[in-house]
Amino acid sequence: MIVYELNTSVSVSDTGLCDASSFSYSIPLPATGEDNLLWSQIGVFPSSVIIADAQSENLLINNLIEGIYSFSLSVEDGICPSAKDTFSITVSNLPIADVGIGDTICSLSYDLSANEPSGTAKGYWIYSDLFNLNIEDSLSHITSLTASESGFYSLYWAVENGVCPTAVDSIQIGLFAQPIASIVPEPISQNTLLSQINFYNTSINNPENYWVLSLDEDSIIMLDTAFHSTHMFENEGEYTIKLITQNHICLDSTSQQLFIELGTSFYVPNSFTPNGDGNNDVFMGVGTELKSVFTTIYNRWGDRVFFTNIKEEGWDGMIRNKKEASQGVYIYKIEVVTNNSKARLYMGPVILIRD
Secondary structure, three states: OOOOOOOOOOOOOOEEEEOOOOEEEEOOOOOOOOOEEEEEEOOOOOOOOEEOOOOOOEEEEEOOOOEEEEEEEEEEOOOOOOEEEEEEEEEEOOOOOOOOOOEEEOOOEEEEEOOOOOOOOEEEEEEOOOOOEEEOOOOOOEEEEEEOOOEEEEEEEEEEOOOOOOEEEEEEEEEOOOOEOOEEEEEEEEOOOOEEEEEEEOOEOOOEEEEEEEEEOOEEEEEEOOOOEEEEEOOOEEEEEEEEEEEOOEEEEEEEEEEEEOOEEEEOOOEEOOOOOOOOOOEOOEEOOEEEEEEEEEOOOOOEEEEEOOOOOOEOOEEHHHEEOOOEEEEEEEEEEEOOOOEEEEEEEEEEOOO
16 A cells, blocks of 8 residues: 655745846655646736746746736645645835925925825825924825925935835925015104104014115115114105015015105005004004195095095094905095195005905
8 A cells, every 4th residue: 555645735925026027936845756736827917927837846937027916836646635825926116206306485385296106115205394394195295295484394205115125215395484575664753954764674574674765766875684774864855765575585575655854754654454453553644744634545446435634543444334445455645734834745555454
């Protein structure tokens, strides 16, 4: 009687390959000399491969591309039940990470865009400044970034597939809040020869400031880089005060006209914010040595929405029946008579801003 050894089991472990097109494996068999084995591919996804010798204990598979393959191995001796096992081979291409070129913009929000991972790879964003940065979806290759303050930020896009080394690309982004320039002039003291005016800087997002005071386009009287500025006027005339604010590459500017007379000064703001915070809530022309002031405000259709002949009274942004006027541009007409009976007429736009 011949007694055969039972093939109780064969086992092949699942395998991951990085950037490979072939796979080899050897399986030890019992020393009976009577065993027959067969390697075979289960299905044809993601491609049909070539098994060099499907009946050899030394397996060699060619024509692998990226994807997950399933194979089976059976061993039999013709007498005992056959032993079988299935296993998978995961082929992954080298991951690629690409976030492009960095940028510097005048905004605290930025649209991030990196390459979309292929195959089984997954990507994720890495950043160290957890206090000032927020990414809407750190696992998406296209997402949005928001910063709480201006500055330069470094981010990294990492792509991995669990088999190959992780690919990482970096980008530096400059996010700077857009400055908004704003001036509030205020007379300090006047006499018949001198007129001193303070220029208060009420801008936002403005670490750098440049003041330019001019009598005309070719006559610059004052240049200043202080946050607030002051000038003593010794000659009458129509002046322009301009403030340029800067936050890195981001700029904004505003200007106002000043009408200076000997012993009299008068200025008209170009905007106001009637929001009840006690700062710039009322629009009015302000000056000294004034006998009378008549202020009229018109809307963009030419309708009169406000009038007063009281020097100390300005427009609080309310119209008929104590209704709030809409945000937008209005036209002012201010008629002034000075103490020395000189008449002046000032007309121009004023912007009503509601937060």
